[in-house]
Amino acid sequence: MESSVKVEKPNTQLKVDRLGTLDLIQKYGMVMILLLITIVFSILSPNFLTYSNIVSILRQVSIIGIIAAGQTLVIITAGIDLSVGSIVALAGIVSAMVALGTESALLGITAGLLTGTLIGLFNGILISKLKLTPFIVTLASMTLFAGFALVVSGGNPIIVSEPLFKFIGQGYIGPIPFPVIVLMFIYLFFFFLLKKTVHGQYIYSIGGNEKATILAGVKVDIHKMIVYATSGFLAALASIILTSRLSSASPVAGAGYELDAIAAVILGGTSLFGGRGNVLGTLIGVLILGVLTSGMNLINVSPFYQNIAKGIIVLVAVIIDRLINRDK
Amino acid sequence: MNKSEELLLLKGINKKFGPVQILYDVDLSIYKGKVHALMGSNGAGKSTLMKIIAGDYTLDSGTIHLDNQLININSPGEAKSHGISVIHQELNLVKELTVSENIYLGKELTIGFGNFINSKKKALSKTKEIINKYNIQLDPLKKVKDLSIGEQQLVEILKAVSEESKVLIMDEPTAALSAEETKQLFKVITSLKSKGIGIIYISHRLDEIQEICDYVYILRDGRNVSEGLINHFSNERIIEEMVGSQIDNIFPSSDRKKGDELLRVEKIQNNILRSISFSLYEGEIIGIFGLIGAGQSEILNVLFGTKKKADGNIYVKNKLAKISSPIDAKKLGLAYVTENRKEEGLLLELGSEENMVLPSMGKFSSLGIKKQSLIKKVANDYKETLKIKLASISQPVKNLSGGNQQKVILGKWLLTGPEIILLSEPTRGIDVGARVEIYKLLDQLANESRKGIIMASSDADEVIGVSDRIFVVFEGEIIAEIDKSEATRERLMEFASGAKYLKEGV
Structure with missing residues (x-):
């Protein structure tokens, strides 16, 4: 009997190891919940499981999905980014204004992405260099940059109708909407980043034990800055898709997106304490929220009740997940 | 021992996790007013047995009697209600609350209409009562965050005895304590004994077991292998029974040869350290001994760049080294095994x-x-x-x-x-088997791989057994350098406690 006493349940332990990670079981729990609600809605509405509806769900979730990918990285480092909603607002306004002013969609897009990245970097510098709490820093910049968006735009939406700009949110490649392709690309990329790269390894390490990671001689500050900058960049990318889809940028767009993104990350099994989680889980979380919204629209649930139902289902999902994983 | 003094009796305890059996028919008797050492290597089943007593696990078969009454323990709450308390290695205190608030946390003393008002005054006077009863030096109005680790542990003990505990389980209680605090703890344990409390004491430190325990139980691979009065058990016998075979020598005795200088420290100062100077050579192990907080780990922290020095120079292989972060230290070939693993x-x-x-x-x-x-x-x-x-x-x-x-x-x-390896308390809370392996590894690293090693430790035997030279640190200063051949426990303690220093004014 060589195995340590602390291995509380050797049999489950073995099973878990064979599958690779603990997260996998957690993810399967959420996949089952996703399947369950999909089945329920397909029974309740014949239009639910049609090609066009599935594509429309994917297009709808692409915006929150892209933001949530960045949020996942931040939360794995045991941080949080509340500023993403405001970045959506400001980056949209900036890119629309620059696109209009220069008559170049490309410049507009670049300016928008740069705005988001710089705001993220700003958050990251305050958090890592001044050792401020992520919650407080990003709460402040959420308010700050929401204000900027209103000031810069004068409070009015800005209409953009550049063809290239339009393509990003409204175009198709083959039968698939362009935003869905971006979404898939982002998730593949960050899945790879977390699993296979050194930066990904450090993201888990920082969240798992920041002190130990610093003592291992890792440039923790730089990796944290990159993570927040990434989150800002992705929020800006989501903003450009949103602006393009609506053909206009609104200074109040994106309000509350941070909460949807965080909800998706948590549904996806990423620990708020850091060190654990992955983007595939988040994608499932995003899809659960998307399927719920779409399904409830199809069966004509009033928007008032939709929020109640969503809140309950998020709670139920998390409780089920807790029960599945209680023994750990 | 007298049957009538029997407090807690475990008989034929079996426990399985899945297909793996951890405990086989284990017996354990705890007597009133005695301290019982529970010994065993990691994996022997000690912690499982303790968790069964504490209600964290339920047993598969076997019986537990308390005061000759058959009892069931299915949860930590039930264990508590039977008067069984555990002092965990990780303390469970609310740092922002005072000593007496912590002691009465969850069982606040209330007064007034409907027992609505939490009477801190009542808690305070009760706390004072207990503190006096057990002869403890502690200010009940101090916040826990302002207490030393040793004092915090006393608060945990007070918490337990305030609930009329009959059996107290102490899991490595001295792991984080200084020698002075350990003494204080032992005084408290003696006073707990005199009040008839039965204590189960788990520790890897054999000298402590000899000093404080009355009775010893040894487990190996989930079975009772030996038990008896402590005076029948020498350290060697305990280790042999734990490991199941003879260990010739805990410390390897190789003949290491010093090589070239790897590291030179000149007059390092900061708010804790005072003018630290020394050299480390290839193939050498330096032991730094001191009471907790004397500055031995601070020296390592400065060398590895986790703490700043105000003054002084560090040379690595004769080159002035600028170490302001672990990143720099790592680049220069330093490694640091820190004190707190977790x-x-x-x-x-x-x-x-x-x-x-x-x-x-x-x-x-x-x-x-x-x-x-x-x-x-x-x-x-x-x-x-x-x-x-x-x-x-x-x-x-x-x-x-x-x-x-x-x-x-x-x-x-x-x-x-790395070429230079720094270690702080490398074997704290580690069982004898793994300890021996770590000592052997350190010897190999110095002797065969020609590394330079600095080990800070508050375990005198370990420092003497492992090192070539020993520095004793007192109040941030190296006050003595002792060669291995001349080192004894007593000499080290004398310097570390400052007694020698003050007497001779070295």
Whole structure:
């Protein structure tokens, strides 16, 4: 009997190891919940499981999905980014204004992405260099940059109708909407980043034990800055898709997106304490929220009740997940 | 011992986890007013047995009697209601509350209409009563965060005795205590004994077992192997029974030869340290001994760049070194095995492979992409060489025993290819078997791989057994340098406590 006493349940332990990670079981729990609600809605509405509806769900979730990918990285480092909603607002306004002013969609897009990245970097510098709490820093910049968006735009939406700009949110490649392709690309990329790269390894390490990671001689500050900058960049990318889809940028767009993104990350099994989680889980979380919204629209649930139902289902999902994983 | 003084009696305890049996028909008798050492290597079943008594696990078969009454313990709450309390290694106190608020946390003393008002005054006077009863020096109005670790532990003990505990389980109570605090704790234990409390004492420190315990139980592979009055058990016998075979020598006795100078420290100062100067040579192990807080770990912290020095110079291989962060230190070939494995050493949720490659990711990646198969191979190699016992290299390290966790940390730093290895309390809370292996490894590293090693420790036997030269630190200053051949426990203690220093004005 060589195995340590602390291995509380050797049999489950073995099973878990064979599958690779603990997260996998957690993810399967959420996949089952996703399947369950999909089945329920397909029974309740014949239009639910049609090609066009599935594509429309994917297009709808692409915006929150892209933001949530960045949020996942931040939360794995045991941080949080509340500023993403405001970045959506400001980056949209900036890119629309620059696109209009220069008559170049490309410049507009670049300016928008740069705005988001710089705001993220700003958050990251305050958090890592001044050792401020992520919650407080990003709460402040959420308010700050929401204000900027209103000031810069004068409070009015800005209409953009550049063809290239339009393509990003409204175009198709083959039968698939362009935003869905971006979404898939982002998730593949960050899945790879977390699993296979050194930066990904450090993201888990920082969240798992920041002190130990610093003592291992890792440039923790730089990796944290990159993570927040990434989150800002992705929020800006989501903003450009949103602006393009609506053909206009609104200074109040994106309000509350941070909460949807965080909800998706948590549904996806990423620990708020850091060190654990992955983007595939988040994608499932995003899809659960998307399927719920779409399904409830199809069966004509009033928007008032939709929020109640969503809140309950998020709670139920998390409780089920807790029960599945209680023994750990 | 007299049957009538029997307090807690466990008979034929069996416990399985899945297919793995951890305990086989284990018996244990706890007597009133006695201290019982429970000894065994990691994996022997000590902690499972304790968790059964504390209600964290339920037993598969067997009986528990308390005061000759058959009892069932199905939850920690039930254990508590039977008067069984555990003082855990990790203390469970609310730092922002005072001593007496902590003691009465969850069982606040109330007064007034409907018992609505929490009477802190009542709690305070009760606390004072208990403090006096057990002869403890403690200010009940101090916030816990302002107390030393030793004092915090006393608060835990007070919490337990305030609930009329009959049986007290102490899990490595001295692991984080200074020698002075340990003395204080032993006084309190003596006074607990005199009030008829039965104590189960778990520790890896044999000298303490000899000093404070009356009775010893030894478990091996989940079975009782030996028990009896402590005076029938020498340290050697305890170790032999625990390990199941004879260990010739805890400390390896190789004849190490000093090589060239690796590190020179000249007059390092900061708010804790006073003019520290010394040299470290290839193939040498320096032991730094001092009471907790004397500054021995501060020296290592400054060398590794986690603490700043105000003055003085560090030379690595005769070159002035600028070390302002662990990044610099690592580049210069230093490695640091820190004192707190869980807080500073390990990524608990991750596997040992990820832990081991963390500081040397550069070697294990190209263009920022990890070389997965190389990482797996190297981690498995190190698992073999360091004899780390684990189910798989991706199993989270939080599930490993202390000894295996420490080996993972050693592996992690060996992978960086260091020339100078710093260690702080390298065997704290680690069982004898793993300890012997770590000592052997340190010897090999110095003797065969020609590394220079500095080990800070508050365990005098360990310092004497492992080191070539010993520095004794007192109030931030190296006040004595003693050669291995002249070192004794008493000499080290005399210097470390400041007695010698003050007497002779060295």
